[in-house]
Amino acid sequence: MTDVFVARAEEFDGDARLAVEHGPIQILVFRHAGRFYAFENRCAHSGGPVAEGTVLGRVEAVLGPDMTCLGERFSTDELHLVCPWHGWEYDLETGEYAGDRSVRINRFDVVERDGAVYVRA
Numbered sequence: 001m002t003d004v005f006v007a008r009a010e011e012f013d014g015d016a017r018l019a020v021e022h023g024p025i026q027i028l029v030f031r032h033a034g035r036f037y038a039f040e041n042r043c044a045h046s047g048g049p050v051a052e053g054t055v056l057g058r059v060e061a062v063l064g065p066d067m068t069c070l071g072e073r074f075s076t077d078e079l080h081l082v083c084p085w086h087g088w089e090y091d092l093e094t095g096e097y098a099g100d101r102s103v104r105i106n107r108f109d110v111v112e113r114d115g116a117v118y119v120r121a
């Protein structure tokens with residue numbers, strides 16, 4: 001494992017997603033709700049730029065006491081990274097595809113040290 005420098009922490013303002021090349025792969029790093037995330041920018045479906053996708057809560061049903069569906073809402077417990085090409089959704093914490101947990105995209109740990117941000121690759 002190597003810590004690969006990405007950028008100074010202050011460069012991650014707003015919705016900034018910063019890329020770093022690591023050998024043949026591109027890793028995108030971004031901050032969401034105060035935490036850093038890093039993913040290889042290659043979707044497991046057809047190779048789309050998944051790490052450029054939107055972050056949304058998993059859609060979940062709201063059930064009544066008799067188990068009838070009262071509607072749907074976005075989960076605040078499970079967030080998904082949504083690929084912009086065809087909408088495959090990946091668990092933000094694990095990189096697992098929500099439709100089949102045996103499929104995943106590469107997720108990397110992010111280390112912040114002395115004001116700099118690194119991915120552990």
Ligand code: FES
Nearest residue numbers: 043046048083086
């Ligand atoms: S390439 Fe990502 S959903 Fe198709």
